[in-house]
Every structure is written in structure tokens, then in C-alpha cells.
Amino acid sequence: MEEHRGRVRAHEDMGRDAEVAAAVAEAIEPALPDIARDWAERMHSVFSDDSPALRLTTEQYATGMADMLRLIVARMKDHRAPEPFERLETLTQRAYAAGLDAADFNRAWILLEGCLLDVVRKQHAPGDPWPGCVLVRGEIDALRLKVNELYADITQRELRRSEERHRQLLRYASDAIITVDPATGQIISANLRTEALTGYSGDELRGMSLARLWPDRERRFARQLFETMASAGSQSAQAVPLTRKDGSTVPVDVSASVIDVGDGPIGLAILHDVSERVELERQRRIQAAELERRVQERTAQLAWLTSLNESIIQSMPSPMLVLDTDLRILRADEKCLAEWQVGAEEVEGKNVVEVFPGEVLEQQGLLEAIHHVASDGGSRQFDGVRWPSPDERKKLLNFRIRRVENGDAGQIILLWDDVTAVAERTYGLSLLYEIGQAMQRTRDMDWLLHAILTCLTAGPAIGLGLNRAFLLLIDENAEQLEGRMAVGPASAEDAHRIWSDVAEVHKSLRDFLDADEALDTDHMPLHDLVTKMRFRLQDGEQFITEALATRQPVVMSDARADPRVSGEFVDLLGCNEFVAVPLTAQDEPLGVIIADNLYSGRPITEEDLQLLGMFSAQAGIALANAAAYRDLELGTAELQATLEQLNMAQESLVRAQQLAAVGKMAARVAHEIRNPLTTVGGFARSILRDPTDRENTQQGSKIIVEELDRLEQILDNLLYVARPRTVAFGMSDINEIVTDTYQLLRDDFDGETWRLELALAPDLPPTLADARQLKQAFLNLAKNAAEAMPEGGQLTIRTWRDDATVAVAFSDTGVGLGSDVGDEIFELFFSTRAVGSGIGLFVTRQIVEEHGGSIQAANNPDVGATFTVRLPIREGP
């Protein structure tokens, strides 16, 4: 600035500078826009295309420079004009911001100088060092100097600002930033974060050896760090534990490098707190470990389940095949292989139709079912599938098919159980059941015994399959067993014929039992033989004793050789193998059945014995039943007779009761009419004694008439009770009915000893009622009141309306109701000795209730009682 001012003064000192300046200004001013344009174009040709100097367009430059030139010219004209410093500052700042450096800036100004000089020189001859050029050069120089100063200022300012920014950045960075002297390893500076991270204060940090942060085991790291720095290299490390001032550690990522900002290398260490990350990683590791553990557990479980499965399969009695959904055998268990006596490789991979006989798979749709389960899932069961067997004995199997899911693929499990033995047992039991049913149906003892024998011999699969059966019963003296009945073919030919019949006709046990209509035991084929069988119970055949004693069938497989059988019997029977089945009913031995298989020669097996044992138990029950039934039949006849007698007795009892009731009724009625009758009788006799006594006749007749009225009343009540009443409802005025009743009572209630008062409400609405019956009811109540006050008193009849009812109250001053008497006074025939016959009040209540009303009786607070009748107000139809 000072230099510039110095130059300007120098100009002024020249004396003619004002003229010169004016002349220059004159020369420049008109050409101003062209100068500006010229300069702008030169700029574009001087600078390369990518230079920041060419950020603006030619136009913009031209306009800008024109303004500048105007200012310069103004200054030339009048050196008191303001220097264009503001403009320059703005320009410089812009240039700086654009990225122009000082050199470029200067070049621009020199270009401008050139343009101006060209214009000025045109005014003068070339070579003439006109002071105008000097002036221009001076001006431009001054400006250029100024600009450079400004530039320097700006640069410095920017630098300082940048420095400050960085300082702030450093200070407040979220990572710890430490600068280190690479030669000594001492900390030059550390930002705030470092203090927080390490726990050391700023003062403590400055000058501290960086190694302090990694003591002990991390010392090696610290050494490495130094070496890196010393060799101007860079290094980064992850999660190195940094030791804080208080001894605790914190994991940090370290990146170390060496920078040079101009005054020598500086080590830079940036520390990033990664405790969070470390923690996260630690947790992840734990989770991973947990997961691992669980997986192992699961695997172990799975292994255990698998082995359990295996054990189960092995311990199951059923052979098992596992098939895939195409019915190929995946696996056959050991039992299956053992049963078929094949090795696994012969079976696995084959289709199920290749290993099972076709006749098995066809039964009950077994194969279809397997297909069905394979495609749709679920489970099926097939019972009683017949498996062809070489020895003709039927083998029965129960099949179970089930689909199980194994991941994506399904598998079919095929199990089967051999139920042949079970089936046979079941068959035997069902046979027994049928036999039992058959026997139960037979009540007649003889028929039953025959049925028992038939059950034993009816034929194979229908009865118990024995050929002949002989029945021996204990006689009455209980000393002998006598043969009574026998069933079976008489000869082998007969046997053959009968059984082939059976086979053709498929007879059932029932058919057999029903077939014999006439029980003609004498003509049965084995009759002769059986009647010859006779044994003593004591010292008789031992096998019989044993059977009866044990109550179990006893089989003689080789009768000749068996000491329990006499030779004679074997001869008689004609068969070497037979069975003796005892018959007992309710613990009493009845007899023995001897059965054999003479014709078929089939041995009597253990199973047969079992069945026979059960059979004999059932037979015993049936026999007991039959015996009981017989007793029952006898007893029934007696019972019938007794029942007849009872019925008759019952009838007489009922009649007697009825009579008693009637008698009671009659007694009551008689009592009620006795008083009036005796009065009538007495007065009538009195009149008869002297009819001419007028006074007597008058008095007597009057009384007779009154009593006869009473009798009529009583009769009315009686009739009411005795037969169904026909009600005649009509719209009635209750007050009128009361008044009518009052008329009838006037003779009795003559106003002297007995007074009658009416208190009738004037606004009583008419209601549906049977006037005649209500009159009867009211008369009864009045009579009742009179009877309660035999020595005189007052009867008040009051009527009033109470809501939807009409009330009529009969209030007397008599003896009142007994304290323990309630509604019973309205019951038929109720009486204490004091109160009347018990019909009047009953009838009254009936009549009231027929009108839909109610009646209550209560003692008056002072004396006497009040009977209140309430009748609902009913409109007519």
C-alpha cells in the first residue's frame, strides 16, 4: 500500500501527471467495452481449457472488467476518486474461491496491462516513451500489487480458518486422535476424545509416552507401533486392549501413520473405541456356542429316539415292512425275515406285490387300501385276512397299514399279527354262547336234556363235534346212575349220511334243536344201549366218581389201559376213547354225560376238554333254570289263586270304605236336619194336641214354616255337594243379591235379639255371577253367623269395591273362630262339637271359587268373626 502511494506521489511530482491522466482516460474511456472484450478473449487464449481461470465466460469477464476499467478511468481523471479496493477484494476472493493461484492472477493483470497499453500507444508514435504508458503501467502495477496483497491476505485468512477448522475437528472428533513425535514416541497433542478414552487429562497426555497406553502384554504392540512410525509407514490393528489410567482396559482399533505437513514427519494415531463391537462379537460367540450346544443336544436326542425306535420295533411281536409311496420295500424287520426265511437283500427293493401272495392281497381290497394309504395317508386295519398255509389249517392275520411322514417323503408301515389261535378260541366261545342261548330257551326238562345231548353231537362246527352222547341221571334214591337218553347216529353209515346232509344244508344248531318235534326217546337208535348203562354211585366206576367229585370233564384216552374204567364198560360202550362230563345244578349232582368219537376216531383234545368244561357249567345252569322254572310254574298257580282272593278282599275293602264315606255323609246330614225336624215334629204335635188353640197353632205353624225353610236350605247345600252343578251366569248386581238374602233373613234377624245391618257401597259395578248360587252362599254365611251368636247379637253385611273385585263381608258379634282353626272350617265335614255340620261353609266356598273369587275368615279385633268374600268384576260376553 505504502509503495503504491509512493508511486502515485511520484507521478504527481512529475507535474503534468494530471494532464496525462486526463488524456489517458480520454483515450481509454470510449474504447472501454472493446478493451474489456479484447482482454476477455485473450484470457481464453492464454489459459488452458481446464484452468480455473476460464470458469467464467467471455461475456462475464468482459462485463466484469468493463466495470473495473470504469473505476480505474475515474481514478485517472480524478485522483481523488476512490480506489477500487472493494471491487478488487471481491474479485480476489472470487478468484481465490475459484481456485486461481497468484501466478494466474498476475498473468491476468499483465494481459490487461497489455490491452490498455495497446490502446494508449495508438495515440502516439511507437517508440515514444509517452508518459501515458508509464501512467498505465503504474496504475496497473499498483493494482496488481494490491491484488497480490489481497491474495496473500485471503490465503492467509483461509489458511488460518482451515487450521482452526482442523483444530476443532481434531479436538472434538469422536475418535481419539493423537499426534506423536515419531522419534521419541511422545505425545505431541491429543484431542478431547483421547482424554475421555484413556482417562488421562490433556496435560498428562502431552509429553507422555504413547507406550504407557499399552503396557505389560501389549508392550509388543506398542513397540511395533513405534517401529512403524519411525519408518514412516502405516499400520492398523483391531481390538487391541488399551489400558486406561485407572487400570481398566478398553478395546480399540488403532490406525497409525506418519504425516508430513511441511515441518517434518508427525506420527498420527487414531484410536476407535470398539468395546461395543467387541461385546457384540462376544455375544455372538456365546450365541453361536449356545446354538452349537443345542444342535448337539438335538442330535443326541435324535440319536436316542432313533435307537429307541429301533428297540421298539425289535421288541414288537408283529413283523413289519416299511414301504415307500410306490410300494417298494425299504426295510423288512428281523421277525419278517425270520418268518419268510429270507435275507434282507432278497426283499428290500422289491414291490410289495412280489412278496405277498396274490390271494392275500385280493382279500377285502387289501392292495387297494395300501395304495390308498400311500397316496392319501391315514391308517387302515384289516382283520381276519386268510393266509394260505401248507398244512390246510387256516392261518388268520390282522393287517395294519399306516402312513408316516419322514421329512418330504411319506412311508408306509405294514404290520400284521397272527391271530389264528385267538380266532379259534373266539370261535369256540361263540359256539358255547350259541349253545348256551339254545339251552336257555328250553324250559321243559326233558327237552332240555335232549338239547344238551344234541349240542354235543350236532356235528362238527355246529355242536361240540362229538359223535355220540349218552345221558345218565341219578335216580331218586341217589344210589344209582341210570342211562336215560342218548343222541347220535347208531352206525357209521348213519353218521356219514347225517353229516353229509349237514354239510349240504348248512344247518344251524337251532335247526337241529327245532327239528325234533316229537321227543320219542324210546325209538332213538341208541336207546337200547343207553338203558343198559347202570352204575352204582358208591363203589361204581371210578371215572364217574372223579367226574362228579371234581365237577370237571374227565377224558379216558385209552380206556382199556385206564384203571379208572372197568373192562365191562368199555365193552358195553364199544369205544376206547371217551369223555365223562358231569352235570350239576346248583351244587347238586344230576348226572353224567358220556360222549365219544366212535365214528370219526378224532381224539378228544385238551381244547375239547376246556370247551366241554364250560359247556357242562352252562348245562348245569340251564338245568337249574329248568328246575326252577318247573317249581315256578307250580308256585304260579298258587300265587294266582292268592291274587284272586286279594283282589276280592280289596274290592270289599273299597266298598266298605265307600259305604263308610256314605255313612259318614249320611250321619252328618242326619245331624244337620235333626234339629229342624225335631222342632217341626215337636210343634206339629203340639198343634195336633189342641188344634183349636189359635195362638198355639199360629206360633207353632210360624216356627214350623221357618224350620222348613232352614231344611230347604240344607237340602240345597246337600244337592250342591251331591251332583254337578249347572251354573247360570248373568250380569248381576251384588247389592241386589245381598238385599234379596236380607229379605229371607228378616224373620230370624228380627231386630230384637238378633239385629241385621246392611252397609252397601253405592257404586258397585255389575258383574257376571249366578245370582241363585250366590244367594245360597250368602244364606249359609248368615246362618253360620247366627249359630255363632245363639244368645243374640248383630250381623253386619257390608259391600264395597276393591280395585278389580267386589267384596262382601259378613261380620258377627258371636263367639268367634277357635284360635287354632284356620281354613279347615271350609272343609267338607269339618266340625268341632260346637260348630255345625260342615257342609254349609264348604258349599259357600265352592260357589265363591266357581265365581273365580276367594273367601277368608278372621276374628274381629273386639268380638266375633268376619267372613269376607271377594268376587272378581267380570264383564259379560
Added chain:
Amino acid sequence: MKKKILVVEDDKHQRVLLEMELTRVGYDVICVAGGKDAVEKVATEPLDLVVLDIGMPDMDGLEAMQKILDVDRKLPVVINTAYPSFKDDFQSWSADAYVVKSGDLTELLNEIDKALASTTRPEAAEDEGT
């Protein structure tokens, strides 16, 4: 001297009848309508016999009879009732006679005579004599 008979009867017309007939045959008759009045009369007046109904409101005849006899043990009582059934009631045995009411008063009059005759009053013997 006329015998005095107390008639205990709640039915008005019966009272009229009995008074008329008993007076006709020569008795002095007092009528009361209930047991309470009867006991009072027995206590206050000399009586020779009581004709007693059973079926009365307030106090029935048998109860009245007990009360009367409490006052005068020897007073003859003839029950005259419409109830036939109490004849066997042990309470009625205290009475000298049990008559069922009838239009024909002959039985009643006979029983009254019998009861009066069987008393040990000297007046009775005197009357008999005359």
C-alpha cells in the same frame, strides 16, 4: 212344689218348644242359650234338673256339664242332643240320661221323670207319696 228345670239349648226354636212342652207337663222352666250362662244359673239358683244340648258354639255341652257338676255334684243332667255319637263318649256317662232329639218328646220326658225320681231329695219322696 214344681220342679225347676234348666234348659240349655242354643237353637231358639228348640228352646221355645222345650219351654212350652215342659211347662205344659208341669215344670218350671228356665232357658239359657249357652254353657257359660248355664253354669251361672246353676250357681245362683236352686235347680232340680238340667236338660243339656251338646252342639253349642262357645262351650260345648259336655264341657258345660263338667262345669255344672263342679258346682253341684248331685244335680241330675239329661243330655238332649242331635248327635247320636256321643252316647259312648265316657264324658257323657256323667249324665243321668242321653236322649237323641226327636219331634216326639216322650223319651225326653220319661228320662226327666226317671232322673228326678232317683234323686235322694226328700221332696221327691213327698211328691211320690202324693
